[in-house]
Amino acid sequence: MPVIRTAVAPPAARRRGGIPPYIPLLIPAVAFMLLVYAFPFLSSIVTSFLDQQGVPSLSNYRRTVDLYARDIIFTLLVSVSNTAGTILLAIALAAYLRVRNSRMSRFIGHVYKLGIFIPFVVVAQMMRTFLAPHGLLNVTLARTGFIDIDSPLQLFNFSGLTFGFMWKLVPFAILIIYGGFQMIDNSYLEAARSTGAGFFAMVARILVPMNKSSILVATVLVYAQIVSCFTLPYMLLGGRTPTTITVDIAHRVTYFRDYGSANSLGVISYALVLVAAAYYLKTSVRQYRQGADNA
């Protein structure tokens, strides 16, 4: 197949020494990105290293480690474990939707998407009443005799947070992973079935290995959403400790107008997602190159 190069400036422009014609076209988009993303990002990093008087110092980081070390670890634990849980559950459900073709699977295939369209703040408000000590869940369990309402399940903590995150993010992860699974030709699954492979063997030996990239994308996006989520931990945990970095950031700003420490917490959260983001970028660049090579 002939390779068509359209985005490269004609050699004449280069010889004249003028600005390649694509530069002016890029300016609006690049300027927008610089102004709206790069500038606040860099300025938050810079301010995190300035004290209240604007003098370079590490005081914000000292305060952050002093007061919020436990919250940082908590955030990391919440993010990693919930990402793992979300992805595993999403793989299982996506595989079920892919492999089974029953009325039930078609029904689930339609219903699961609902969660994607509900914002976190609404999910948080739902969870606040659903998971409360005398909320819907506990009252139902008490009426059916599973628990005693005087010692209900306490869910305004790590468990409740996990429930909320999964409720909201599993559908999102399914959407990505199921999309990947649909790209796999039926013949692979039929071949596996005809040689006696069960559901788990098909998932572990065919669907997952052939879909690493979509699973990776889902993992990174889910992880980043959990690290950056403010409303769910704020509304569910309230004043409880430990809490997440995002709640601490709001706290530093609301009560102390302390943008320095808030920014240092922000920088730490960048670091938390940086590893995942770097991996995501590397993978997408590799895919892009592979795509280009194939073309």
Add this chain to the structure above:
Amino acid sequence: MRKVTVCIFSLVLVLTFGGLVFGGGAREEAPTNLVYMTAGDVNMLALGQHVLGPQFEADHPNYSVMTIHTGPGNAGSQRILEKLLAERDAGREKWDVDVAMVHEIFMTWAMEEDLLQSYATELDTWQYVTSPFAKSALGADIEGYAMPMFHSQTALAYNPEYVDDPPASFEELVLWVQDNPGKFGYNGIKGGMSGVAFTTAWVYWQTGAYEKYTSGPFEQSEVDAWEAVYEELADFNEYVTITAGNVGTLDALNRGEIWMGPVWVDMFFTFMDEGKLDPNMRLALPEPGLPGQPMYFVIPRQARNPEAARDFVEMVTSPTVQAKDIVQRFNWYPGIDGSYIEGKVPQEVFDTIYRDVSPADLARKSQAFPLADYFSAVVESYERWID
């Protein structure tokens, strides 16, 4: 395409004439704008737009009240400060804002910058003001510069079904939580101001240094000595439920998960009115008290219409408006002395609002928040020693 052109043309027209009116270039018949800038929650905007504005315009047909809302919390007051600072620094003769509604912290900032005029003592309604908050705010001397519009107060809400005899003091409260573990709930310091108010009251009670913390000067040695105070609070916390915010405390109370907790009184009554809280719930204000805070009317030093602004403040602080709108409609405690509104609100409303916490209780047990530095220390010490 034609519709778009018409839309753009109308927009330009509106903007041009709006600008003329705002800039004072209006024709003589058009009413003068009285610019009222308010911090606070959206209910403050509703109050200005739907209640105070129309009432003032009815009495002063040559004025039109323009309500501008800057947002909740100290950040809302901060924006008003920035506007006034900008006008002062630009060296303008007449400033846009005629009257503003601000938090306590604003008073400390604005007094330092000399942005306000002294007017309150000249109002007819000043005679009804007895609150100490009208004289000082977070340690700043503000007498004359601010007129309290309403007072928000924290108190212990309790469920009389389970609590016959609410604790009359913090000592009794400590014993009560030990007898009823998990049944007292508050929201710590990251879930809203009712928890912060409770923590502040705890520090006042344990140190007995209310006067010092509210009038100054700030001494770091005081703060360093608080470790024991917070250790006691950490022990206390062993027996309590930490709730999910101001609303979280009220919800938990309503669902019967907790039997007692500190709440904002106005939220308590509003929730009851809206059917979100069991109307049998009661309030108590234990010794030595819990903090509350007013919101104030201020008039900028170079306000364009200072006379009308004074009339506006006088109207809102009159016993009639205080009774009907501030107390009855919005469930705040009045900015003026509660005894002056008696007879002006239906007796049952007066009895409900003052049933458990009387005007005398408020005068004696309503505490102020401490000086800004102590306030930060109260919150940060909690993080340091309890979290």
